[in-house]
Amino acid sequence: MKKRIxxxxxxxxxxxxxxxxxxxxxxxxxxxxxxQSMLDFDFLSGKDIPSVLGIVAGNRKAEKxxxxxxxxxxxxxxxxxxxxxxxxxxxxxMLNLQSGRRTFESTVSFFDFFPKSLGAHIFAENVPExxxxxxxxxxxxxxxxxxxSGVGLLVPNALKLGAIGGVDAVQIKSGALTSAGNxxxxxxxxxxxxxxxxxxxxxxxxxxxxxxxxxxxxxVVSLTQIFALAEADSQTEGFVYFGELGGVDxxxxxxxxxxxxxxxPLVAYIxxxxxxxxxxxxxxxxAKALVQTMDESARAKRxxxxxxxxxxxxxFPQFLDALQKLPGGAYTAEEMDIEPLQxxxxxxxxxxxxxxxxxxxxxxKGKKLxxxxxxxxxxxxxxxxxxxxxxxxxxxxxxxxxxxxxxxxGGNVSGAVNTMITARAGKDxxxxxxxGLLTVGPRFGGAINEAARLWILGVVSQKTGLEFVAEKAKAxxxxxxxxxxxxxxxxxxxxVKALAEFATLLKxxxxxxxxxxVEKATTSKxxxxxxxxxxxxxxxxxxxxxxxxxxxxxxxxxxxxxxFFNAFFVIPRSVGFIAHFMEQKKNDEGLxxxxxxxxxxxxxxxKKGKKK
Amino acid sequence: MSRVKITEYRAKKLILGDSYTGxxxxxxxxxxxxxxxxxxxxxxxxxxxxxxxxxxxxxPSTAISKSVSLWRKKGFSHFLVEPYVxxxxxxxxxxxxxxxxxxxxxLHASAGGIDIEAHPELVKTYLxxxxxxxxxxxxxPEKFLxxxxxxxxxxxxxxxxxxxxxxxxxxxxxxxxxxxxxxxGIFFVKNxxxxxxxxxxxxxxxxxxxxxxxxxxxxxxxxxxxxxxDGGLFFLLSGGGGSIVIADEAELNGVxxxxxxYGEYSGGPTxxxxxxxxxxxxxxxxxxxxxKKALVIAGGIANFTDIxxxxxxxxxxxxxxxxxxxxxxxxxxxxxxxxxxxxGLLYMEEYLKKEKLFVSVYGSEAVITSAVDDxxxxxxx
Numbered sequence: 001m002k003k004r005i006x007x008x009x010x011x012x013x014x015x016x017x018x019x020x021x022x023x024x025x026x027x028x029x030x031x032x033x034x035x036q037s038m039l040d041f042d043f044l045s046g047k048d049i050p051s052v053l054g055i056v057a058g059n060r061k062a063e064k065x066x067x068x069x070x071x072x073x074x075x076x077x078x079x080x081x082x083x084x085x086x087x088x089x090x091x092x093x094m095l096n097l098q099s100g101r102r103t104f105e106s107t108v109s110f111f112d113f114f115p116k117s118l119g120a121h122i123f124a125e126n127v128p129e130x131x132x133x134x135x136x137x138x139x140x141x142x143x144x145x146x147x148x149s150g151v152g153l154l155v156p157n158a159l160k161l162g163a164i165g166g167v168d169a170v171q172i173k174s175g176a177l178t179s180a181g182n183x184x185x186x187x188x189x190x191x192x193x194x195x196x197x198x199x200x201x202x203x204x205x206x207x208x209x210x211x212x213x214x215x216x217x218x219x220v221v222s223l224t225q226i227f228a229l230a231e232a233d234s235q236t237e238g239f240v241y242f243g244e245l246g247g248v249d250x251x252x253x254x255x256x257x258x259x260x261x262x263x264x265p266l267v268a269y270i271x272x273x274x275x276x277x278x279x280x281x282x283x284x285x286x287a288k289a290l291v292q293t294m295d296e297s298a299r300a301k302r303x304x305x306x307x308x309x310x311x312x313x314x315x316f317p318q319f320l321d322a323l324q325k326l327p328g329g330a331y332t333a334e335e336m337d338i339e340p341l342q343x344x345x346x347x348x349x350x351x352x353x354x355x356x357x358x359x360x361x362x363x364x365k366g367k368k369l370x371x372x373x374x375x376x377x378x379x380x381x382x383x384x385x386x387x388x389x390x391x392x393x394x395x396x397x398x399x400x401x402x403x404x405x406x407x408x409x410g411g412n413v414s415g416a417v418n419t420m421i422t423a424r425a426g427k428d429x430x431x432x433x434x435x436g437l438l439t440v441g442p443r444f445g446g447a448i449n450e451a452a453r454l455w456i457l458g459v460v461s462q463k464t465g466l467e468f469v470a471e472k473a474k475a476x477x478x479x480x481x482x483x484x485x486x487x488x489x490x491x492x493x494x495x496v497k498a499l500a501e502f503a504t505l506l507k508x509x510x511x512x513x514x515x516x517x518v519e520k521a522t523t524s525k526x527x528x529x530x531x532x533x534x535x536x537x538x539x540x541x542x543x544x545x546x547x548x549x550x551x552x553x554x555x556x557x558x559x560x561x562x563x564f565f566n567a568f569f570v571i572p573r574s575v576g577f578i579a580h581f582m583e584q585k586k587n588d589e590g591l592x593x594x595x596x597x598x599x600x601x602x603x604x605x606x607k608k609g610k611k612k
Numbered sequence: 613m614s615r616v617k618i619t620e621y622r623a624k625k626l627i628l629g630d631s632y633t634g635x636x637x638x639x640x641x642x643x644x645x646x647x648x649x650x651x652x653x654x655x656x657x658x659x660x661x662x663x664x665x666x667x668x669x670x671x672p673s674t675a676i677s678k679s680v681s682l683w684r685k686k687g688f689s690h691f692l693v694e695p696y697v698x699x700x701x702x703x704x705x706x707x708x709x710x711x712x713x714x715x716x717x718x719l720h721a722s723a724g725g726i727d728i729e730a731h732p733e734l735v736k737t738y739l740x741x742x743x744x745x746x747x748x749x750x751x752x753p754e755k756f757l758x759x760x761x762x763x764x765x766x767x768x769x770x771x772x773x774x775x776x777x778x779x780x781x782x783x784x785x786x787x788x789x790x791x792x793x794x795x796x797g798i799f800f801v802k803n804x805x806x807x808x809x810x811x812x813x814x815x816x817x818x819x820x821x822x823x824x825x826x827x828x829x830x831x832x833x834x835x836x837x838x839x840x841x842d843g844g845l846f847f848l849l850s851g852g853g854g855s856i857v858i859a860d861e862a863e864l865n866g867v868x869x870x871x872x873x874y875g876e877y878s879g880g881p882t883x884x885x886x887x888x889x890x891x892x893x894x895x896x897x898x899x900x901x902x903x904k905k906a907l908v909i910a911g912g913i914a915n916f917t918d919i920x921x922x923x924x925x926x927x928x929x930x931x932x933x934x935x936x937x938x939x940x941x942x943x944x945x946x947x948x949x950x951x952x953x954x955x956g957l958l959y960m961e962e963y964l965k966k967e968k969l970f971v972s973v974y975g976s977e978a979v980i981t982s983a984v985d986d987x988x989x990x991x992x993x
Contacts, residue, residue, distance in 0.1 A: 033916055033951070101799045125879075126796040128768055129711050136713060137742055151915045163915040168951045171913070174976060189853025191878070195912040198949070198976055215852065218713050244856060274859035277839055277868045298860075315864050316857050316981050 014118060014144045015155060015209055015233050019180075022092040022118055023051045023159040026083055028106050029097035030057040031123075035074070036065055037167040038095075040341055041160040043068040044169065045178040050074075051159065053091060056083050056106075061558070064347070069340045071347055080106065084113035085554065092118050095152070095161055100126030103148065104135065111139055119144030121152040121162045125216070132218040139220065146221050150214025151190035154197070156180040156207050163190070164212055165197050169338040174198060178336070181206020182328045184230040186223070187242040188213050188249075192271075196240050199320055205328040208236040215244075223249040227262045238265045238326035245272025245298040250305060257308045265326055268305055268312045269319040272298030375400050385567055386559075392548030394505050401502075402537055402568050405495055408576030415439040419577040423584035424592040432584075436577035440570060442480065447534035449565040451481025455511040455539050456557055458518070465517030481515065481535020482522050489527040496536045503540060506547050515539035538565055615770045615792040617657040621692045622809040623772070623791035627763050634694030637680065644673040648695060652676045654683050655692040657790075657811035670696045690811075697778065697785045701725065704776030704787075705751060706735070709760065711770050711794075715741025716761065720749050724776035752777075756784045767804040768797025817841075819892040823875070826888055832881035834889050836873060843872035844902035844991040847910070848893050848926060850948065851878045854912030854980060861981040865988050872900055880917045886925025894933050897942065906987040907937075907944045909960070913976045914950025923948075923956040927963050934967045943990055944969045947983035949976025 027035055039050045050067050054075040057063075062073040077083035083091075094110045094117065096103055103124045110120065120143065122135075127148035139145060146153045152162020157180045165177045172178065175197045183205050187193040193212040200207055211226055213219050230236045239262075243250055250270065256262040275297065295301070305312040313319045363370060373379065375396040382390045382399060390396060411420065419436030427435075440446050458468050472479050487493040503509045515531055515538075522529035531539075545551045545559075559565065621636040635644070636655065644650070650673060654666040661667045666688070668679040680691050704724035710717050718738040721728060728734075738747045740761065749757055764772055771792040778785040793805055812824075816838070823836040833852070845862055849855035855876040862871050873896055877889050897905055909926060930937070930944075944964050948957065957975050964970035971990065974982040 100796055128796040128800065129770055129794045130765065130768060130797070133711065133713060133715070137715075165915070166913065166950065167916045170953065171949075171951070171976075187853065189851070189912075190915055191851030191912040192853035192857070194915050194949075195854060195857075195980055198913050202977070222713075242853060244853060269857070271853060271856035271860055274856060274863045274868075274871075274874060277859075277863055277871055277874075278837070316861060317979055320979060 015229065015235070017118060018092075018155045019158045021158075023155075024053050024091055025051050025093045025095055025159075025161065026053055026080075026087065026091045026110070026114070027055045027095045027097060028057070028080070028110065029099075029102075030055055030063065031097045032063075032065075033167040034095075034097065034123075034163045035063075037163065037165075037169075037172070038160050039065055039067050039072075040169045041165075041172055041177060043341075044172055044336060044338070045157045053087055054083060056080055066341070066344050066346075069344060080109045080113050082554065085552075089114070089116050093159070093161055094120035096120060096122045096124070096147075098124060100124035100128070100148070103127050104131040107135060107145075108138070111143065117143070120146070121150075122147035122220075123149070123152070123162060125149045125214075127216065129218055132216060132220065136218060136220050144221060146211055147214050147216070147219060149190075149216045150212035150219070151193055152212060154207065154210040156209070162212075164193060164210060166194055169341040171198075173336045173338050174201065176201040176206055176331070176333075179206050179331065180208065180235070181331065182208050182235055182237040183326060184208050184233070184236045184239045185210035185241075186213060186226050186230075186239065187211075188215055188244055188247075189242060190214070192242045196242055199323060200240060203320070203324045203326075204330040204332070205323075205326065206331050208233060217247075222252075224252045224256060227253055227256055231256075231262050231264060236264065237328060239267070240323055240326070241266060241268040243268065243270045243301065245270070245275050245301070246296050248296060250301045253310075254304055254308050257310070266305075266310045267319065267322045267326060268302075268310055269316060270298045270302045270305070270312060273314075378403065381571065385564060386549075390549055392544070394502065394548045395544050398499075398502050398540065398544055399568070401499065402541075403572040405499075405533075406569055406572040406576075408573070408579065411580060414444045415573065415577060416580050419580045420584050421592045423581045424589060426591075429578065429581055432581040433574060433577050436580070437570065437574065440566070440573075445569045445573060446566055447480040447532075448538050448569055449560060449563050451515075451535045451538035452542060452556075452560045452565040454479060454481065454518075455515055455535075455542055456553060456560060458514040459510050460553055465514065465519070465521045468514075468518055469521040479518065479522065481532060481538055482519060483529045484532045485528075487528075487530060487532075489523050489530060493530070493533060495533050496531060499533075499536050499540055502544065506543055508547060509540070509543040511542035511546075512536075512539040534569075537568060541565065541568065614795050616795045617811040618791050618793050618805050618809040619655045619657070619690060619692070619811055620653070620789055620791075621655055622805050623789045624694075624786055626767055626791075626804060627760065627786065627789065632694075634692055637691040637693060638689060644676060644693065646673060648673065649698075650676060650693055651696050652679050652691060652693045654688045655690045655811075656688060670698075697787060699778045699785070699787075703778045703780075705779060706775045707749075707752060707777050708771070708773040708775070709764055709769070710772075712739075715739050715744075716764065718747065718749060718757075720752065722751055728775060751779065753779065753782050753784060755782070767801055768794045770794045819896055822892055823889060826885065830881060830885050832877065832879040832885060834875075834877050834881065834885065836875035836889075836892060838873050838896065839871050840869060841872065841896065841899065842901050843870045844900065844905045845870045845908065845987060846872040846893055846897040846900075846905065847874060847908050848890055849874075849876045849908075850911030850917065850922070851914060852876060854910075857912070857980055858908070858910050858984045861984045862988060865985075867988050867991065870902070870991055872896055872902075876911075877922070878911075878917060881922060881925070883921045883925040883928070886922045887928040890926045890929035891932065894929055894937070898933060898936060898940070902991075904991045904993070905940065905942045906990050907942060908946075908984050908987045909944060910947040910980070910983045912949065912980055913953075914948075917950055918952050919948055919950045919956030920952035920959065921956075923960045927960065930963070930967070930969070934969070938968050942969065943971045943987075945972050945983040945987040945990070947972075947974040947978060947980060 035052055038052055042050050052074060054077055055063060056077045060076045062075055065072055065074050091114045096107055098106055103122055132148055152164040154160050154164045157178050165171060165175045183200050185196045185207060187196055190212045193210060197210055213223055230239050302312045311322045313322055378396050378399045415436040418439050419432050422432040422435035484493060503512050515535055519531040542556055621634055624632050624634055649670050652668045653661055676693055706721040706724035706728045708719045719735050721734040723734050738749060740747050746758055769791055773790045774786050776787045778787060820836050820838060823834055827834045845867060849858055859874055873893060877886055897907055946960055953975055957973050961973040972983060972986045
C-alpha cells in the first residue's frame with residue numbers, strides 16, 4: 001500500500017497510467033448526455049473500444065448508446081457489488097453522477113469493491129461538507145478524486161471523465177480534446193474550464209490535461225495537488241489557471257512557487273473585481289478573521305500572484321494574450337469528420353441478430369436423406385432462448401424430455417378447455433391457441449418459473465428447507481412447485497421420477513437438493529405436498545444450466561426475471577393446444593354452452609327507496 | 613453546497629435541548645412570566661445587533677413587547693427572548709468550531725465579547741479529527757465540549773460561534789450563539805434544524821424576491837442582485853465563472869456605475885424557467901431611466917446547459933416586450949457557447965434581426981468578453 005500512496009501523492013503516474021490505457025470507467029447514475037460525450041470522445045480519439053464499461057443505475061439491464069455511428073448496448077447493473085462480480089478488477093475510474101444525497105455511500109462502496117482503481121470524479125454539487133472531508137480522510141491519499149462538483153478530468157486522447165469539454169461532438173472537435181499537447185488547465189469553475197480549453201485550442205496549443213476543481217469548499221483533490229501533478233508531469237510545460245474571489249487556495253500556489261515546488265510558467269486570471277461594485281462584500285465570521293488575515297478579494301490575490309512572478313493580467317482579453325505566449329507549438333485545426341455523429345437516431349428495438357437466416361442448408365443429397373443433427377430443434381430453440389449455443393448433451397436431452405412430456409396433459413386442464421371452447425365458437429387456429437395460452441399463469445402451467453425463483457432464492461440465501469417453509473408459511477405464501485392433486489408420498493408422480501434421474505448425471509445439484517429439502521419439510525405436514533413436475537423441472541434445469549452450461553446464479557436469476565423457465569411449458573403445450581383445436585374442428589360439435597344448473601352467488605339488489 | 617445561518621433560537625435549542633428556556637417570537641402575542649429579567653433580541657442573523665439597537669438586555673417582561681413592536685416597525689419579524697444571566701465582563705470567553713479540510717478547528721480565548729477580533733494573540737487553536745476525536749481545552753468543561761462536537765456533527769454544522777460564553781464550574785451559559793449549517797445536510801438531519809430555521813437575507817427588490825422564489829422550485833441555479841436600478845447595462849449571464857468574467861470586464865472598463873444588475877442562470881434551467889428569469893431582468897431594464905440601454909446575453913462555453921432551449925426561453929421573454937424595447941432603442945448583445953450552440957445562436961440572431969434589436973451575436977470562437985465590449989461601446993457613445 002505504501003507504494004500506491006506514493007504514486008498518487010506525487011501524481012505523475014495517474015496521468016501516465018491514464019495515457020497508457022488505464023481508462024476503463026464505471027458510471028454510477030445515468031446522464032445520457034455526459035456518457036454519450038465520453039463515447040464520442042473515445043471514438044474520435046480513434047479507440048477501438050469505449051472507455052465506459054457499464055452503468056450502475058435503475059432496474060434496466062442495458063442502455064442504448066452510440067459508439068461512432070454504431071449502436072451499442074451498455075450493460076446496467078443494479079448495484080456496485082453486482083458490477084464488481086461481472087467486471088472484476090477491470091475498472092480504473094468511477095464517474096459518480098448521483099445526487100449529493102447518495103454520493104458518499106456509493107463512492108465508499110465503489111472503492112470497497114474496486115480497491116485497485118485509480119480514482120473518480122464526483123459530479124454532484126450538493127454533497128455535504130462533512131461527507132467531503134470524510135472522503136478526503138478515507139481516500140484522499142490513495143485515490144485521485146476530482147470533485148465533489150465541477151465537471152471532471154480530461155486527459156486528451158485518453159480519458160474524458162465527466163462533462164468536461166462539453167457534451168456534443170462539435171465541442172470535442174472545437175476544443176481539440178483528442179489531441180495531446182503541453183498546456184495544463186485548472187479551474188474552480190466548470191463553465192470556465194471549457195472556456196479555457198477552447199482558449200488553448202484557439203491559441204493553436206493543445207492540452208496535457210485539464211481539471212475542473214469544482215466550486216465546493218472541500219474538493220478531494222486540492223489545488224495544491226493539481227499543481228504538484230502539473231509539476232511532476234513531463235508532458236506539461238505551462239499552466240493556465242482560472243480562479244475567483246473568496247478562499248485562499250491561491251496563496252497555497254504562491255507558497256509552492258516560493259518553495260520551488262512549482263516552477264513551470266503559469267498564467268492566471270482571478271475573477272471577481274465586480275465584487276467592488278457591490279455595497280456589501282463577502283462577509284466572514286470572526287473565526288476566519290482570527291485565523292488568517294489573507295485578503296480573499298480578486299484584486300489582492302492577483303497582486304499576490306504577481307509578486308512571485310505569475311502572469312496574472314487585469315482583464316480577460318489580456319489573459320488570453322498572455323496565454324498565447326506560453327510554450328507549445330502552433331497546432332492547426334483538427335481534421336475530424338463529426339458529421340456522421342450528428343443526428344444519429346436510436347433504434348426503437350434492440351434484438352439479437354439471427355445469423356443463419358441466409359446460410360445454405362442441405363437436407364437431401366443424391367436422392368438420399370442426410371443424417372440430421374440430433375435434437376436439432378431443441379438445440380436451435382435453446383440457442384435462440386439463451387442467445388448462445390448450448391454445449392452439453394445433457395442440456396439438450398433434458399429439454400427434449402421436458403418438451404415431450406409437456407406436450408399435452410389431456411383435455412381437462414384449463415388451457416385445453418379454453419382452446420376447445422374458443423374453437424367451438426367458430427374461431428380460427430391462432431385465436432384458439434391464444435385463448436389457451438392466455439390461461440397460463442400461476443395456477444396453471446406458469447409455476448415452473450416461479451418455482452425456479454424460489455429455488456434460486458433458497459440456494460443463494462443458504463436457508464434450510466425447514467426454515468424456508470416456515471418463513472413462507474408465516475408470510476402466508478404458497479410454494480410453487482410443491483403439491484399435487486393426485487400423487488402423494490408413497491404414490492410418486494412417474495414423470496418426476498423419470499426426470500429425477502438426470503440428477504445422477506451431475507456432479508452437484510444444489511437447486512434440486514434444496515427443492516427436495518423443501519419437499520421433506522412440506523410432506524411432514526401433508527403427504528400431498530410433494531415436489532411436483534413444475535418444481536422438478538425448474539430445479540433440475542437450474543442445476544443443468546449451472547453445471548453443464550457454466551451459468552452463474554446471477555445469470556440464472558436474469559433468466560427467471562425474463563420468464564425463461566415458463567417457455568419450457570409454453571413451447572410444447574402450444575403443440576397440445578393446436579392438437580385440441582384441430583380435434584374440435586374435425587368433430588365440429590357446434591357452440592359450447594354451460595348447462596343451466598349454475599350456482600348463483602350474487603346477492604339480491606336492495607330495494608329502491610330503502611337505505612341501509 | 614452552501615453555508616447558511618440558522619436562528620439563534622434554533623442553535624441554542626439544538627445545543628442545550630430542553631434545558632433551554634428561551635422563547636422564539638414570530639407572529640402573535642408574547643406569553644412570558646411576570647417576574648424576572650430578560651434579554652430580547654432580533655433573531656434574523658444580523659451582525660452587530662448591539663450597535664444597531666436590536667438587543668434589549670436586563671429588561672423586565674413588561675418592556676419586551678415595547679421593544680418588539682419597535683423592531684417590528686423597522687421591518688423585523690423574528691425575535692428571541694430568554695432569561696437574563698447576570699455576569700461580569702471578566703467571565704466572558706470566546707469559543708468557535710469550524711469545519712475545515714482536516715477536521716473541526718476549535719478556536720478558544722479566555723476573554724470574549726465584541727472586541728475579540730482586536731486580540732488575536734489571546735486565541736488558541738485546536739484541531740479535532742477522526743484520529744484525534746476529543747480535545748482538552750483549558751477553561752471549557754470536557755463534557756460540554758464533547759457534547760458540542762456531537763451536536764455539531766449530528767446537525768451538519770459548518771460553523772458555530774459562542775461569544776460570549778460564561779463558565780461557572782460545570783455550568784455553561786451561552787449568551788450569544790451563531791451557527792452556520794451546511795445546507796446540503798438537510799436530507800440527513802433528523803430532529804434537528806429544518807428549512808424554517810434558516811435565516812434568509814432580505815430581498816431588497818421585488819425582482820430579487822421573485823427570483824428567490826423561483827430558485828426554490830428548481831435544481832438549476834437562478835440568482836439576481838440589483839446593483840444600479842438606473843443603470844444602462846443589464847445582464848442575462850449564464851454559468852458562475854463566466855458571469856463574473858463578463859461583469860468584471862464592465863467594471864474594469866469604467867462603466868461599473870452603469871451596471872444595472874448582476875446574477876446568473878445556470879445548471880441547465882428549462883425553457884420556462886429561463887423565460888421567467890429573463891422577464892425579471894428585462895423589466896428592470898425597462899424601468900431604468902437611463903437613456904442608452906443594452907441587454908447583454910452572455911456566458912462561457914457551457915459543458916451541458918443546452919443553448920437552444922435556454923435561448924428559446926429568453927426569446928419567449930423578449931417577445932413579451934419586443935415592441936417597447938424597440939421603441940426605446942434598446943439593443944441586444946450576445947455571446948455564448950455550448951451544446952446546440954450553432955442552432956441556438958442562429959435562432960437568437962434571426963429573432964433579434966426580425967425585431968430590430970440586433971447588434972452582435974458571438975459564439976465560442978469569439979472571446980468571452982466580445983458581447984459586453986460591444987455593449988460598453990454602445991452605451992458610452
